[in-house]
Every structure is written in C-alpha cells, then in structure tokens.
Amino acid sequence: MLPAVRSRFTDTYPSARLELRQIGWQDSTAGLSDGSTDLAYVWLPLPDEHRFRWIVMVSEPRYVALPQQHPLASHDTVAFADLLDEPFLALPESAGVLREYWLALDARAGHTPRIGAVISNPDETYEALVDGRGICLLAVGNAPLLTRGGVAVRPVTGISPCHLALAWRSDDNRPQIHAYAQAAATVATTLYDSLTANPRRSEKTRETTDPKSMQQ
Numbered sequence: 001m002l003p004a005v006r007s008r009f010t011d012t013y014p015s016a017r018l019e020l021r022q023i024g025w026q027d028s029t030a031g032l033s034d035g036s037t038d039l040a041y042v043w044l045p046l047p048d049e050h051r052f053r054w055i056v057m058v059s060e061p062r063y064v065a066l067p068q069q070h071p072l073a074s075h076d077t078v079a080f081a082d083l084l085d086e087p088f089l090a091l092p093e094s095a096g097v098l099r100e101y102w103l104a105l106d107a108r109a110g111h112t113p114r115i116g117a118v119i120s121n122p123d124e125t126y127e128a129l130v131d132g133r134g135i136c137l138l139a140v141g142n143a144p145l146l147t148r149g150g151v152a153v154r155p156v157t158g159i160s161p162c163h164l165a166l167a168w169r170s171d172d173n174r175p176q177i178h179a180y181a182q183a184a185a186t187v188a189t190t191l192y193d194s195l196t197a198n199p200r201r202s203e204k205t206r207e208t209t210d211p212k213s214m215q216q
Contacts, residue, residue: 001057001187002041005166008183013176025091025120028098032169039180043139044163047096054167055181057188058141062104064156065125065146066135073152080107080158087116087134089125102137107159126151139164 006018021037023030029046031037046052064078066086072078090113091099100106103113116134119125122145128134130150138146139162143153166184168177 004187004190005180005184008186009180012179012183016176026094028091028095029167032167035169038172038177039166039168042165042167043098043101044165045097045101046167047098051170052167053170053181054165055185055188056163056165057184059161059163060139060141062137062156062159062162063140063143063153064135065129065138065143065151065153067129067132068150068152069132070135070152073154075154077155077157080104080156083135083156084108084111085114087114089117089119089128089134089136090115092118092120101162104137104159122146 002020009018010016021031023037023040027033028042029052030040030042032040032042032052033048041057042054044054044056046054064072064083066073072082088103090103093099105113114134117128119128119136122142125136126146126148129136129146137156137159138153140153140155141164147153166181168181
C-alpha cells in the first residue's frame with residue numbers, strides 16, 4: 001500500500017523527498033501532535049480529534065493474540081465476553097484513547113480490565129505473550145508480527161473492527177499534504193475494489209476513502 005501511495009504522490013511532486021519513520025506506541029498520533037511528522041498512518045481513534053483530518057485506508061476485524069497453551073487457543077473463535085477476566089497487555093498510558101480502544105473498554109460494560117504488562121512495540125508484545133503475562137487484541141493484518149511460535153491468534157466476536165487511517169494536522173494546508181492524501185485515497189479505493197472483487201483474499205474492508213469525506 002505505501003509504495004503505491006508514494007508512486008502516485010511522486011507523479012505529482014517528483015522532486016519531493018519522503019522520509020519514513022517508525023514511532024513507538026507511546027504516541028498514538030505517530031508524531032503529528034509534536035510536529036515531528038507531517039502525515040502518519042495511525043490506528044483510530046486519535047486524541048483531540050479536532051486537531052486532525054484523516055482518511056480511513058482500511059478496516060479490519062480485531063483478533064486476540066494469546067499464548068499457544070492458553071485454553072482458549074483451542075477455539076476457532078473467541079467471544080470477547082470470555083476475555084473479560086483475562087490479563088491484557090496494554091499500550092502505555094500516554095497512548096490515551098488508543099490504549100482504551102485496544103483494551104476494548106467500550107465492550108466491557110464497566111468491567112475494569114486487568115493489566116498484565118505494558119507494551120510499546122511488537123517485540124515487547126511477543127515476549128509478554130510467550131511469557132504468559134497476558135493477551136492482547138490486534139488487527140488481523142498485524143497477526144504475522146506476533147505469530148512467530150508459541151502464540152495463537154483467533155477471531156473475536158462482540159467487538160467492532162479497527163480502522164487504519166492516514167492522518168495529518170487540520171491546520172496544515174500545504175498542497176503537498178493534500179496531494180499525498182489524494183494519492184492515498186485513490187490507492188485505498190483501488191484496494192477496496194480489488195478486495196470486493198476477490199472477497200476470499202482478505203478480511204479487510206474499506207470504511208471511506210472519498211476525499212470529500214476527509215474527517216475534521
């Protein structure tokens with residue numbers, strides 16, 4: 001997806017230089033809040049939503065990752081109600097609403113989550129899983145980051161899908177920013193059309209990629 005967006009963007013701005021950075025999970029805006037990045041691929045929700053605009057690139061089911069020896073690992077599908085008393089691996093508190101989202105607070109009906117460990121990247125998550133310190137929710141597309149042995153990933157019922165978005169600051173009106181967003185919207189539409197034409201290829205679905213629907 002990223003190479004396709006880059007290609008379309010550089011067709012319009014061939015002299016533009018794009019630098020790709022990875023930001024730790026402590027910052028759920030991936031550098032947008034402090035100005036260290038201009039655009040970011042982020043999981044929704046964002047804190048202080050009025051500060052940003054975004055396009056949803058893809059929506060995916062949320063799965064659960066758990067130790068291979070966990071009793072629920074033998075199930076084909078796991079109900080979220082069966083996870084309420086499990087210790088969860090949580091994003092850092094600085095992640096704010098995103099931490100709450102991946103703990104699925106909206107599906108807990110007031111049931112306070114148990115935190116088994118705090119994780120800031122995929123490696124820490126994997127180590128905490130195989131060590132038995134907890135379980136975690138993840139996007140199905142991120143499952144390969146954790147299924148390295150000793151970890152099982154299963155579909156979860158009773159929770160909403162997650163949304164990966166391209167975001168930028170709402171007060172950034174530079175034409176290059178909007179050109180990149182337009183390129184991303186075009187790629188996301190193409191991806192959606194491809195997936196709907198071949199539904200068995202992926203469980204991903206498009207939420208909205210129409211530039212007219214860019215969030216404020």
